[in-house]
Amino acid sequence: MIALIQRHGALAVLVVLLAVGGLSFDTFLTPYSLTNMAVQATFLAVVALGMTMVIITGGIDLSVGSVYALAGVLAAYGSARWGLAGGLLLPLAVSGLIGLTQGVLVARGRMAPFIVTLCGLLFARGLLQLVTVEGSMTYQVPDSSALRTVGQGTVLVAIAVVCYLLGGAVLQRTPFGMRLFAIGGNEDAASLMGLPVARTKVSVYLMSGLLAGLAGVMQTAQSGSGVTNIGVGLELSAIAAAVIGGTMLTGGSGAVSGTLAGVALLSVIRELINQLGIDSNMQNVVSGAVLIIVVVLQTLLTRARRRASEVEHVPQ
Amino acid sequence: MTAETATPRSAQARWRARTGPPLSAYGVYVALLLLVVVNVVVTPSFLSAANLRLQLVQTVPVLVVALGMALVIGTEGIDLSVGSVMAIAAALIPLYLGYGAATAIVVSLVAGAAAGLLSGSLVTFAGIQPIVATLALLIGGRGLAIVIAHGQLKQIYNPQLLALGSDNVAGVPLTVLVAAVLVVAVGLLVGRTTFGRQLVAVGGNRKAAEFAGLPVRRVLLVVYMLSGVLAAVAGVLATARLNSSDPSNLGQLIELSAITAVVVGGTPLSGGRVRVVGTVAGALLMQLITATLIAHNVPASVTQMVEAAIIAVAVLLQREGRAGA
Numbered sequence: 001m002i003a004l005i006q007r008h009g010a011l012a013v014l015v016v017l018l019a020v021g022g023l024s025f026d027t028f029l030t031p032y033s034l035t036n037m038a039v040q041a042t043f044l045a046v047v048a049l050g051m052t053m054v055i056i057t058g059g060i061d062l063s064v065g066s067v068y069a070l071a072g073v074l075a076a077y078g079s080a081r082w083g084l085a086g087g088l089l090l091p092l093a094v095s096g097l098i099g100l101t102q103g104v105l106v107a108r109g110r111m112a113p114f115i116v117t118l119c120g121l122l123f124a125r126g127l128l129q130l131v132t133v134e135g136s137m138t139y140q141v142p143d144s145s146a147l148r149t150v151g152q153g154t155v156l157v158a159i160a161v162v163c164y165l166l167g168g169a170v171l172q173r174t175p176f177g178m179r180l181f182a183i184g185g186n187e188d189a190a191s192l193m194g195l196p197v198a199r200t201k202v203s204v205y206l207m208s209g210l211l212a213g214l215a216g217v218m219q220t221a222q223s224g225s226g227v228t229n230i231g232v233g234l235e236l237s238a239i240a241a242a243v244i245g246g247t248m249l250t251g252g253s254g255a256v257s258g259t260l261a262g263v264a265l266l267s268v269i270r271e272l273i274n275q276l277g278i279d280s281n282m283q284n285v286v287s288g289a290v291l292i293i294v295v296v297l298q299t300l301l302t303r304a305r306r307r308a309s310e311v312e313h314v315p316q
Numbered sequence: 317m318t319a320e321t322a323t324p325r326s327a328q329a330r331w332r333a334r335t336g337p338p339l340s341a342y343g344v345y346v347a348l349l350l351l352v353v354v355n356v357v358v359t360p361s362f363l364s365a366a367n368l369r370l371q372l373v374q375t376v377p378v379l380v381v382a383l384g385m386a387l388v389i390g391t392e393g394i395d396l397s398v399g400s401v402m403a404i405a406a407a408l409i410p411l412y413l414g415y416g417a418a419t420a421i422v423v424s425l426v427a428g429a430a431a432g433l434l435s436g437s438l439v440t441f442a443g444i445q446p447i448v449a450t451l452a453l454l455i456g457g458r459g460l461a462i463v464i465a466h467g468q469l470k471q472i473y474n475p476q477l478l479a480l481g482s483d484n485v486a487g488v489p490l491t492v493l494v495a496a497v498l499v500v501a502v503g504l505l506v507g508r509t510t511f512g513r514q515l516v517a518v519g520g521n522r523k524a525a526e527f528a529g530l531p532v533r534r535v536l537l538v539v540y541m542l543s544g545v546l547a548a549v550a551g552v553l554a555t556a557r558l559n560s561s562d563p564s565n566l567g568q569l570i571e572l573s574a575i576t577a578v579v580v581g582g583t584p585l586s587g588g589r590v591r592v593v594g595t596v597a598g599a600l601l602m603q604l605i606t607a608t609l610i611a612h613n614v615p616a617s618v619t620q621m622v623e624a625a626i627i628a629v630a631v632l633l634q635r636e637g638r639a640g641a
């Protein structure tokens with residue numbers, strides 16, 4: 001029971017909020033409003049997927065917001081020069097390279113993920129400024145470019161859904177996914193069991209970089225230009241979504257379905273606050289409060305469960 | 317952050333242990349000295365009083381925040397909320413300026429302490445990881461600050477508060493003096509008091525500190541409150557210097573600069589050690605790097621990338637030092 005709440009707490013709150021919103025506002029549960037919310041949430045969803053995998057290994061990736069913005073700019077730049085292939089390959093190659101470098105520094109260099117990806121955050125933001133001539137250039141995706149078709153709402157949502165299906169399958173059904181949990185649970189034990197710890201960690205940061213890059217490409221495909229000032233603080237929303245969804249920052253546990261529920265919860269909160277006509281900055285206050293409440297509950301539940309299992313295992 | 321894994325002691329690590337104190341112990345001072353020497357040679361009017369004053373004044377907010385951050389990191393924690401606490405402090409000032417500058421400042425500092433008490437309680441009593449607890453406050457605090465200020469930037473006209481931001485005493489800016497006093501105070505707190513010993517003990521090994529009967533919870537609460545108060549001080553000083561209260565932008569990303577100053581200064585993220593002088597040197601170093609590159613027309617983008625590389629190298633050196641320790 002406790003485990004169930006812990007795993008699906010976000011989903012339960014989400015359902016309640018949707019019901020409340022639907023009863024309170026006529027325009028809330030309409031197909032138009034729901035589609036809109038889904039499309040707006042896809043970018044965060046894709047970023048948070050990578051974040052979840054990194055967190056499961058006991059790490060963290062602070063660079064995703066910057067990589068997201070950088071990839072968006074590179075997608076516009078690439079598509080203007082080399083068409084669809086350039087618009088996809090250039091940003092993914094660069095964001096993959098950043099993720100790979102971070103992974104190598106974390107896994108082989110044994111540096112703290114927090115610091116490595118903090119450097120990645122600064123580096124990617126700097127590179128973005130360099131590419132856009134200190135933010136003075138805004139690259140446009142040509143109207144004729146095939147990249148614009150990727151930016152249609154249904155395509156964006158489809159991409160996010162495919163990512164989550166693949167991500168869920170990889171985590172739950174493959175040896176690679178099992179390795180992520182093993183490393184996050186106890187890295188030394190995983191290493192002693194002969195698991196390829198370093199290689200797995202490198203792949204996980206690579207995947208997080210690629211997913212952040214993909215989200216950036218998606219955002220540019222939708223907006224039609226490489227916006228330079230986006231993605232600041234996106235890493236925090238992604239972490240919040242993962243944590244709200246039941247992924248423990250201590251590593252070793254988590255699920256992509258929870259993260260998806262966390263992303264949806266954050267989006268619904270934002271939409272509800274919009275509908276209520278409250279100052280949109282209250283949205284952040286509420287998101288922060290939700291994060292605290294969820295984490296406190298999680299901690300209490302974990303303690304309760306540990307106590308319960310101790311009672312079971314010590315019959316005396 | 318992540319659990320520090322026990323590095324297998326390789327022959328390489330043992331060799332390092334025998335080669336004396338790690339480079340990281342002195343690296344930041346050597347780097348700072350080098351940078352000053354290079355600047356004296358290549359940057360025109362670097363040693364002018366006006367320029368030195370400017371460099372110091374620009375270091376103040378990051379330095380004051382970094383002092384609190386160093387204490388928190390010393391307990392193996394982290395405080396991401398400092399920028400938002402600065403914003404809350406700044407947002408409160410115009411509301412209470414009618415009762416005098418002193419009242420407004422006190423209210424700001426009390427708010428900072430309250431923010432610290434909240435994150436400290438989450439860490440100590442609820443057992444939440446510091447990074448998550450303070451992340452929540454980072455997200456929520458900024459929103460709260462903007463809500464308090466109704467999203468507006470407010471000009472400050474109070475002469476006393478403006479004097480705090482712009483007056484000099486014997487040629488030294490008042491804000492720099494305040495920062496210097498705080499550095500000495502935090503230095504004494506860490507090095508010369510029981511509380512300082514307890515702080516380091518909690519950071520070194522919390523379980524052991526608990527078994528030794530130290531007031532672990534009280535130490536943690538006080539440390540997060542100090543970090544909140546220092547962030548509020550930085551918010552007040554920055555507001556006084558900018559002549560305006562700007563809760564939307566003040567202190568954005570300052571947590572990263574502060575963490576950088578602390579880590580580059582030789583305080584390990586794994587806790588158990590606080591280097592106050594190193595933190596000062598770290599803050600000055602990062603400020604000088606930025607100023608030097610900008611003075612020589614290096615674009616801000618490249619400056620940022622260089623900073624990222626410097627942090628990475630500093631931590632890499634520190635990690636080697638720890639492996640040998």
